[in-house]
Each structure stands twice: as C-alpha cells, then as structure tokens.
Amino acid sequence: MSASSAAVGRVRARKSHPATFLIPAFAVLAVFYFLPTIFNFIYAMTDWSGFRAEINFVGFRNFSDLLQSGTLLNSLRITIVFAVLVAVFQNLFGMILALLLEKDTRVNRFARVMFFIPVIMSALAVGYVWQAMLRPDGGVNQLLGFFLGRDITVAWLGSTTWTIVVVALVHSWKWMGLSMLIYLAGLKTINEDVLEAARLDGAGSWRIFKDIRFPLLAPAVTFNVATALLGSMNGFDIVQATTGGGPAGSTELLNIFIFRTFGQGLFAQATTMSLVLFLVVLALAFPVIRTLRKREEVL
C-alpha cells in the first residue's frame, strides 16, 4: 500500500468511525472512574469528617500524621507480606493443579470443576466457613485429631505470627482454581511437536517442565502473578470475615484499616490511606509487570 492510499484509508476510517462515537464511553469513564480518583486526591488534603459540616483544606497534614503514627506503615507492611504470600501460594497451587489435571479425562474434568467452585463462591462465605473450620474446636482440628488419634486444639487464627500465613492460604485456596484454569490454557498452547522432540532427545518429564513448558508458560505466569499480587493488595473480604484483622492487628490489611477508619468518621484520613494504597499498588504494578514481560521476550 502506498503512502497516499494509506492516508485515504485513514480518512475513510475517520468518516465511518467519527471520534464523537467515543463520547458516551468516555463520559461513563469520566464519571465513574476519573472523577472518583480526582476526589480521592482532593479529599485526602482536607479535614472531611463525620463530626463536622464544613470541609477545610489542610494540605499534607493527613499524610504527615499517618506517616508519624506508624500504624499506616505497619498495615502497609502486613498488606505486602499478605500479597506476596498469596502470589506464591496461589500460583504454586494453581500450577500443581494444572499439571495434575492436564489430561482431558472424565475424572480430571470433574476435578477441575470442583476446584473452580471456590472461585465463584462469595468471598465472605469462604471467610466465614474457614473461620468455623479453623476454630480450636473446628473441623480442621477434628480431622487432624481423628488421624493422629489425640485431641488437637490448635488456635489456627490465634497466632500473631502465623495467622497471616493461614489467611493467605485461605485466600489462595479460593482463587487457585482461576490460576489453574489459566495455566491449563497456557499448557494447551504449547506445541506438541516441541515436547515430542524433547522426549526423543531423552529429556525426562522434570527436565521438559523446567526447560520447555515453564518458560513457554511465561504469558500465563505474568497474568497470574500480576493479578494475584496486585489483587491481594486490595484484599479485604476474606480476611475481614476470617479474622477481622486480629489477633492483635497482625492481619490488619490496609483495606481493613481504611474500613475501620472510615467507620470512625475520619473520612479524610481514610481517603488519604486509600490514596496511599493506590500509589503503592501503582508503584508495584509497573516494575512487576515489566519484569514479567521481559521474561516473555526471550520466547
């Protein structure tokens, strides 16, 4: 196509799809996405609260107060630990499930459905069910007690050190079905010829996985790790239902802290925190996604 005919094509495209067609979509985007985000920035600089009618501009005072008190940083640390744990567990479980259930047999198809059910369950229901299971007199301890032949009364949600790991496992349990599905789709795209060539060269199944299948799954890994990590940064429902942030605030994710602060009528502070979370997610998202995309380039 010559340069002039390309230009004609553009003109024709402009005539048949005028830019004004975009206005409805952008209006919705502006009202429901840009405006709230702008408000988020503005309210963070005010003293908006449930106690008083007027709203005054206070500059960066909310930020400096929050940084000074240390509670924000503590919640942020817990949130990041939680997100990293979820990213690891969810992908590990999803990958293992995908490899185990890769063949299209009747049993495997049934098992895939079973593992996908938690994904479509209500997050709060998942949280409450696990809260009941993990009680000292709950199902998990009874099961362990049955197999070990003695009474087990571990307070799974009572440790200020390990409960964060337990809630990360619950979160991963809920979402591992989704990771499994994406890894399964990824595994299906790998060309059978490549695997056959490797097998003819004498590569074992571990070697094939490590050197061929896993590298070729890079796009699936990018998607799964990024969504698990960044999605769990915004985690709230499952942890709120399971521990409510306890014991002793050791599982108090930033969103739970924000919810609590908002509930106390400190609307500006809560807005400031959600702005901080937004910035942290943004700051994490770019390097994480860039690094993962780099892995794909070698393909």
Place this chain on the structure above:
Amino acid sequence: MKKKLTAVAAVAAVAMTLTACSDPTVGTTGSNGDAAEVTWPEATADLTGTTLTLWAAQASASIPEAVIEAFEDATGATVDVITVPDPYEQGIQTRVATGDMPDLAFWQPTPSMLTAINASTNLQPLDGAPWLEHMDPAVRDVTGILDGTRYAALISSPTVQGVFYNRAVFADHGIDVPTNWDELLEAARTLHGEGQTAFFDFLSPTGWATQWAVQVQLADAAADGLWDRINAGDEAFTDETFLTAIENYKSMIDEGLFNDNLASATFEDQAAALLSGDAAMAFQINALVGAMQAQASAAEVDDAVGFFPISPSGNVATVSPDQTNGVVAFRTGDADREAAARQFLSFWMSDGYQTFIEDQATVSLLDTVDTPDSVPQVTRDLAAAVANSVGSIQAQAIVNPDLFLFLANMAQGTLTPEQAAQNTQDHFVQLARALGAEGF
C-alpha cells in the same frame, strides 16, 4: 481544537469538584430547627398509615419488640426494626454520611458518640420531653446530653463498669467483698496463691473488655476532672495517671492473676467461667448478665454471681452508657414522621414502659412504674450503682479512641504499656482534631 477541548474538560472537572466539596449530610435541617417549637403529640394519638424505621444492632434488635407491638396496637402505626450489622456504630456513621437516615435508632447516648453522629445537625432535640419529669435527676442527666441539649432518650439503666464475682468461690476462700482497689488486688493474690484463677478476661475475637480493668482505676481521677483536662489537651493518655492504670493491668496479667487462655478465650467463655466458679472475678459491664442468662436461668445467675463497683479508694462505679441504653430520633426533614418518632419515644417512656421493662426484666427509670419482681438482684445492684458513679471515657471524653484495641494488643504482647498509651493518645488527638476541638 483538541487542546482547547482538554482545557475545557479540565476546568469543568475542577469546577465540579469544588462545588461538590461539601458534606452530603449537611443541610438536612428538619422542620424543628428550634427546640422551643417542638411539640409532643399525645402518646396514643392515631398514626394509621405511618411507618417508622428503627435501626438496631444485633445486640439491641430484640429489645423494643414488646413496646413496638403495644405502640402499633395503640396507634395503628408500623415500626420496622432494621438490624444493622456489627460494627454497628461504624455502619450507622457510614450510612448517615451518605445521606441514609432512619426515623429512630439505638445509639450510645454519650457526648462523644452524639458528636460522632453530628447530633446538632442530624438528631432531633428532646428537651422538654414529657417523661423527663418522672425520672430521678441523678440518673436522668447522667447521659444523653451534648452541649446542653438532650438528644437521646435513656430507656434503661445505663451500663456500669465494675467487678462480677462468683459467690461460692469468695465464700470457699473466705474472701469479703473488697471495698477498694488495694483490697481487690489482695483478694486476687490470695485466690491466685490458692490455685484459683482470680480474673477472667478474653481477647477473641476482639478484646473489648480489656478496657474495664483500666477504666475502673481512673474513677478517682475522673471525679477530680481527669476527662476535662484530657478534653482540653492539658493532660495526655501518656501521662502518669493513665499510664499507671495500663501498667497495673499489664503487671496483673504478667503476675498470672488472669486466666491462662486469655488469648483464645471469648465473651461466652467468660460468662461460663464465672457461673461455674472456674474464675473468681471479671471486670465487666451489664452485658455480662445477658451472656450468663443465655447459659443459665435468671435465678441460677443470681445464686452464683454478684456484682460490686470498685474504684481506687472505694466502691464508686464507672458508668459507660452503651447503645442498648439510648434511642435517638433523626431529623429526616419530614415533619409528620419526625413528630411520629417523638410520639413513639413518648409512648415508650409512658404508656408502654411497663410492658417494656417487664419484657426486658430490667429496672424502671420512671417513678410512675415499679421495677418488676422478676428482675434479678444483680441487675438491681448494677442499677443502684449508677447513683454513686463517675463518668467513663465513653461518657466523658469528647471523642472515643480505640482504647480496648490497643490494650488487647498489649495483652497479646505486641505493644508495650507505653506504646498502648501513645497509640491511644495519637488516636484521641486525630479524632479530636477531626472534631475541631480546641487545643489540638
């Protein structure tokens, strides 16, 4: 052209933002802006066709059932009780902030919580209500008032902090009811020395009762104006009075005076331990009676458990009214419904009061109605303690920091007493500033 459009859009966005920069709950002033004009309809006047909504917490949803039934029979009105999930206060504040409002709600009738809901804008003043003349002034004016205006109807005897004890355990170990803090500690050490768990507290799922052991130690200071000084910013939670109370609580835990399973124990466990005598005492409020009655009959509770108020130098009680004690009426902007809401409160506190206290087995606050015989002695003792009492942090402080949360974290070992005090102070300052209090 494109640049111009962008500029226009940006200006529009900024303009919209600026005009929208005001609280949505403002400007909902009802028809009765002036308290002097408020009229109180006859308690049983006809209200056929009127529907009122009453927000309640899970803990308070069943409280008004009997009185609502009587009101509906007498007036033809309908009262819908809507249970707002816990944490109740947060849920209400969030809803009211977004412009959602009931006609009535259970609400902690303390100045800090009345402030938290922006009472002067959102609530109907109840000065001059017809039932007030029938109440004992010592109880009537304990709570429900903010800046000289009454906003809450006190429906039941306000919650009192003190010590519940197992009578049999005290008798077995030859212990008399302590008459001051030192005697209480001595009794606890004796019990501990004889292998008996002295106090029972709990941290699961939240350790909301951790604050009582600290608060009762402040009774003398409270009588001496502690909360006025803290409210003015002249004294802090990190200063000696408050910090000492926290340190005492921590050292009592470290000494082994509390139950071993503190971290995993629950409120229900506390009620069971006190009933059975597994524990001798518990720092608690009226709510414990309800929890014990869920596990045993009223008579069994009365036989097993007694109550005494405690303060550093004597038996002065600390009152902390909660949301089961108070009902507020909102300024919804609809004059008829606002009047109907007042009429409901008026009915509750006159014609319907007998039904209410018999149903709830609680002590009467009105001189026109006698306390039913079915009311347990422990409930009577709790009500009697109100007459000789001082205000708690809930009743007296201008805002209510998350004291219990920091104390629970301290009991779990994640905060030191100094950090717990500092966190409480920081949170207090943050809330006081949001309130616009002077000195912060």
